[in-house]
Amino acid sequence: AQSVTQPDIHITVSEGASLELRCNYSYGATPYLFWYVQSPGQGLQLLLKYFSGDTLVQGIKGFEAEFKRSQSSFNLRKPSVHWSDAAEYFCAVDRGSTLGRLYFGRGTQLTVWP
Amino acid sequence: NAGVTQTPKFQVLKTGQSMTLQCAQDMNHEYMSWYRQDPGMGLRLIHYSVGAGITDQGEVPNGYNVSRSTTEDFPLRLLSAAPSQTSVYFCATQRGLSTDTQYFGPGTRLTVL
Numbered sequence: 228a229q230s231v232t233q234p235d236i237h238i239t240v241s242e243g244a245s246l247e248l249r250c251n252y253s254y255g256a257t258p259y260l261f262w263y264v265q266s267p268g269q270g271l272q273l274l275l276k277y278f279s280g281d282t283l284v285q286g287i288k289g290f291e292a293e294f295k296r297s298q299s300s301f302n303l304r305k306p307s308v309h310w311s312d313a314a315e316y317f318c319a320v321d322r323g324s325t326l327g328r329l330y331f332g333r334g335t336q337l338t339v340w341p
Numbered sequence: 342n343a344g345v346t347q348t349p350k351f352q353v354l355k356t357g358q359s360m361t362l363q364c365a366q367d368m369n370h371e372y373m374s375w376y377r378q379d380p381g382m383g384l385r386l387i388h389y390s391v392g393a394g395i396t397d398q399g400e401v402p403n404g405y406n407v408s409r410s411t412t413e414d415f416p417l418r419l420l421s422a423a424p425s426q427t428s429v430y431f432c433a434t435q436r437g438l439s440t441d442t443q444y445f446g447p448g449t450r451l452t453v454l
Contacts, residue, residue: 236381259439270345270431270445271384278440317383321439328374328399329443331383 230254231320233332240308241340248303248335250318259321260301261329262292266314274316277301288312313339343367345446347432353452354422362417362449364432370444372435373415377401377428378448384431390415422453 232251240246252258259278263271275286282294292303301318318332348363364373374389376399386399390409404426406418419426432446 231383263445270447272445273442276440276442319384328386328389329384331376331385333381333383 230322230330231318231332233316233318233335235335236333237336237338239338239340242310243307246303246305246308246312246337248316248318248337250301250303250332251299252301252318252320253299254320254322256322257294257296260292260294261319261321262286262290262301262303263317263319263331264288264314265317265334271317274303308337308339310339310341313337345432345434345444347430347446347449349449350447351450353454354419355454356423358422359418359420360422362419362430362432362451364415364417364446365413366415366432366434366444367413368434368436368444369412370434371412371437372443373409374399374433374435374443375405375407375415375417376431376433377426378431379428387417387430419451422451424453427451427453 261276262274265271274290275284277284277294285291290305294301315334315336317334319329345366371392375387376384378384385401387405388407390396396407430449433443435441435443
């Protein structure tokens, strides 16, 4: 069964516009939650992660994400997108049952219009 | 400090050939893993290792072998390549806790004809 759902395959925004990428997970307990970014031809880079505590987490490059237990969601946001943010974004969960075993969503491709 | 390195960057194989994808890390991380990335599928875990001499299967282990004789290296072997194994392969490492960051290598793009 799919553990992580990213409903949007492709999103296009204008530079300077706000951005929200959606992520939902299916797991009874609260898993560890991650957002990664992949630029073309590159490996994955961690943007931010949530384990516990404050449900709003800050990451690198001006990104933030909010964990909402009631909605089983961990959406990624950025108030003002830059052209360099164009990339593919992956949400991932670690259920905690096995060290470092990440389950990834299928990714959201972000295009930024100038 | 090179982090996580993978070789080769690109490889083309014929069906039935064997090869080994190399992964090395210089961060002294205990945990290493292999993922494959296919269009529209995200990354899926193939095999992982929690330390030298210890390996286990992930979501999609069929057709792949691994071993971990040292902390630094975690090679992935394709014994008899199939077109379904055409993919981009990523190696990742993690220090030792689920809360630690996983670091990914640059990937190997494999095509099986």
